Amino acid sequence: xxxxxxxxxxxxxxxxxxxxxxxxxxxxxxxAYTGEDACFKLSKGDFSVVFLDAKLPxxxxxxVARRIHAIVKERPLVVLVSGYHYRDDPIVRNAQExxxxxxxxxxxxxxxxxxxxxxxxxx
Amino acid sequence: MSENPIKSSFQIQYEMLxxxxxxxxxxxxxxxxxxxxxxxxxxKSQRSKDTTVGRHLADVFPLVILQSTCIEESIRNVFNSSxxxxxxxxxxxxxxxxxxxxxxxxxxxxxxxxxxxxEDVTEQFRLSEEVRRVERHLASIVESASDIVLSTxxxxxxxxxxxxxxxxxxxxxxxxxxxYFFDFCDANQKQMVEQIFQRMKTSNAAHTTEFNLLTPSNxxxxxxxxxxxxxxxxxxxxxxxxxxGRDLAERLKLELQLRQxxxxxxxGVMAGGIAHEIxxxxxxxxxxxxxxxxxxxxxxxxKECAKKIQTNIQKASAIIENLLRFARSSLDTxxxxxxxxxxxxxxxxxxxxxxxxxxxxxxxxLQKSSVVVSGVPGLLQQVFMNIFLNAINAMxxxxxxxxxVNSVEDRVIVRIIDTGVGIPAGELDxxxxxxxxxxxxxxxxxxxxxxxxxIIRQHLGSIQAESRLGQGAAIIVTLPLL
Ligand SMILES: Nc1ncnc2c1ncn2[C@@H]1O[C@H](COP(=O)(O)OP(=O)(O)OP(=O)(O)O)[C@@H](O)[C@H]1O
Ligand SMILES: [Mg+2]
Numbered sequence: 244x245x246x247x248x249x250x251x252x253x254x255x256x257x258x259x260x261x262x263x264x265x266x267x268x269x270x271x272x273x274x275a276y277t278g279e280d281a282c283f284k285l286s287k288g289d290f291s292v293v294f295l296d297a298k299l300p301x302x303x304x305x306x307v308a309r310r311i312h313a314i315v316k317e318r319p320l321v322v323l324v325s326g327y328h329y330r331d332d333p334i335v336r337n338a339q340e341x342x343x344x345x346x347x348x349x350x351x352x353x354x355x356x357x358x359x360x361x362x363x364x365x366x
Numbered sequence: 367m368s369e370n371p372i373k374s375s376f377q378i379q380y381e382m383l384x385x386x387x388x389x390x391x392x393x394x395x396x397x398x399x400x401x402x403x404x405x406x407x408x409x410k411s412q413r414s415k416d417t418t419v420g421r422h423l424a425d426v427f428p429l430v431i432l433q434s435t436c437i438e439e440s441i442r443n444v445f446n447s448s449x450x451x452x453x454x455x456x457x458x459x460x461x462x463x464x465x466x467x468x469x470x471x472x473x474x475x476x477x478x479x480x481x482x483x484x485e486d487v488t489e490q491f492r493l494s495e496e497v498r499r500v501e502r503h504l505a506s507i508v509e510s511a512s513d514i515v516l517s518t519x520x521x522x523x524x525x526x527x528x529x530x531x532x533x534x535x536x537x538x539x540x541x542x543x544x545x546y547f548f549d550f551c552d553a554n555q556k557q558m559v560e561q562i563f564q565r566m567k568t569s570n571a572a573h574t575t576e577f578n579l580l581t582p583s584n585x586x587x588x589x590x591x592x593x594x595x596x597x598x599x600x601x602x603x604x605x606x607x608x609x610x611g612r613d614l615a616e617r618l619k620l621e622l623q624l625r626q627x628x629x630x631x632x633x634g635v636m637a638g639g640i641a642h643e644i645x646x647x648x649x650x651x652x653x654x655x656x657x658x659x660x661x662x663x664x665x666x667x668x669k670e671c672a673k674k675i676q677t678n679i680q681k682a683s684a685i686i687e688n689l690l691r692f693a694r695s696s697l698d699t700x701x702x703x704x705x706x707x708x709x710x711x712x713x714x715x716x717x718x719x720x721x722x723x724x725x726x727x728x729x730x731x732l733q734k735s736s737v738v739v740s741g742v743p744g745l746l747q748q749v750f751m752n753i754f755l756n757a758i759n760a761m762x763x764x765x766x767x768x769x770x771v772n773s774v775e776d777r778v779i780v781r782i783i784d785t786g787v788g789i790p791a792g793e794l795d796x797x798x799x800x801x802x803x804x805x806x807x808x809x810x811x812x813x814x815x816x817x818x819x820x821i822i823r824q825h826l827g828s829i830q831a832e833s834r835l836g837q838g839a840a841i842i843v844t845l846p847l848l
Contacts, residue, residue: 254646254650256650256674256677257646257649257650259650259674260649260650260654261653263653263657297642298722300722300725301725302725325642326643326644326645326646326649327638327642327645349645350645350648350649351648351650351651351652352649352652352653354653354656
């Protein structure tokens with residue numbers, strides 16, 4: 244796809260590991276530390292995938308997803324990265340059914356899991 | 367002739383005297399005939415002088431009395447022996463007639479006369495019997511009470527000590543009798559107790575307090591809740607003190623259990639925030655460790671990974687440390703010197719995750735970097751934790767939680783102010799009641815603030831709330847400075 248990938252997490256070390264993994268696949272990475280910043284960067288519409296933390300200091304990850312769903316025309320694929328939800332969490336399932344997110348990555352994850360998601364999204 | 371007037375004036379005085387005394391007096395001769403009687407006898411037996419004097423004893427006294435008391439027999443014996451019978455008790459029971467009790471004496475006065483003096487003591491007897499019964503009843507109440515009941519003289523020397531006091535303290539009445547009660551109190555509370563006795567001398571009101579009673583048998587103490595009341599005589603003069611004490615161990619045990627279970631509820635509320643905050647460092651460590659397993663990684667990168675693993679393990683561990691401290695802290699109950707600021711900071715650390723999850727900013731504003739009070743750190747932390755969690759609950763869509771600490775004279779005032787939904791005016795005075803909650807069933811127990819109240823009271827402080835509906839709330843905790 245050639246477009247950039249956005250990583251949204253308020254924890255710099257978290258952004259660092261996720262970028263390392265994505266960059267190892269030869270992809271371009273941009274980071275945002277707040278929900279506001281993420282919405283701003285996404286509104287430009289030049290990202291193919293977003294790795295979105297579930298809890299940000301200013302808003303929930305799912306709120307960010309909802310906002311971009313409403314305002315961004317060329318919508319990126321949203322991967323919810325969360326240590327807050329449990330596997331089979333109905334909140335996550337509902338978000339998936341609503342089409343707000345396409346994948347769920349539970350923290351902590353294996354690097355292959357993340358790469359697997361990138362491949363499945365055909366990045 | 368000259369003797370006559372003297373004799374008759376003697377006679378008159380003698381009769382006056384006889385009629386004045388409240389006993390019945392009869393003069394009887396050897397044939398048991400009545401020679402004279404005084405007025406009291408006539409009134410009591412409802413007879414007239416004419417139908418009495420000159421008659422035989424058997425005609426005057428009812429048969430039952432004669433039979434049951436053998437009085438005729440006694441009189442004959444006195445005539446024979448000339449030895450007086452004094453102060454004999456005579457109980458007169460007859461069917462349908464109330465019991466009467468007399469004391470009687472038979473005095474030989476001349477060789478052919480005796481005086482029979484009878485006193486009706488039924489009423490006195492009945493009263494003293496009643497008094498004894500009431501006394502026994504009161505004594506058995508005091509003895510069977512499970513509370514300590516003791517009395518002291520005006521200076522606080524023990525006079526009575528009931529069996530509950532013996533049981534709880536292990537000290538027998540003879541161990542404490544006549545000794546100052548405050549000698550059996552914890553050394554550092556002695557002076558305070560001595561002052562209560564001083565106050566009792568002039569006070570009309572009871573004084574309620576809590577302090578420890580020594581239990582020398584196991585060289586320990588037990589915490590007792592006491593009520594001191596001045597004991598007054600009939601002229602309202604204070605003559606001593608009555609002290610009633612209740613063992614608080616059972617109540618304390620329940621309170622500790624309650625506090626502990628409420629704390630676990632609070633932990634449940636924080637679970638989400640904690641999960642997020644621990645899984646973040648875990649995820650970072652996990653990925654960094656996987657980088658390290660790859661071949662041919664640059665030295666620089668290797669070092670960076672190792673460093674990140676280490677710092678994030680420390681982060682996760684610090685969260686667990688805080689949690690453990692909070693969960694276990696109710697086990698220690700010893701009052702020590704505590705820096706209130708570090709208690710506040712630690713508690714803020716614990717709720718930061720939860721606050722972040724709810725978009726709440728926390729401000730801590732301090733006058734000084736340390737404020738020392740006497741307290742149980744774990745309990746104080748529980749107080750602030752409950753207040754913070756309430757404030758966070760009141761701000762479901764985010765807001766600001768400000769905490770200010772000010773020292774004023776001998777007190778420190780901690781204000782916890784939120785920008786949440788506020789408390790309706792009518793509920794302000796109810797929020798410290800147990801089980802008062804606005805949370806849906808299953809989410810809040812309504813115990814949080816009532817536990818805060820009891821803990822702060824135990825620390826000799828106070829807790830208040832100020833709020834207006836829709837304009838946030840302020841909880842104000844005041845504690846004495848050390
Ligand atoms: N900062 C606050 N803002 C608004 N309401 C408050 C605040 N603090 C307390 N309250 C009210 O007081 C009630 C009692 O609080 P309390 O902490 O005793 O119980 P709770 O929070 O409902 O339950 P829990 O036992 O889980 O703490 C709350 O339900 C709430 O209605
Ligand atoms: Mg509460």
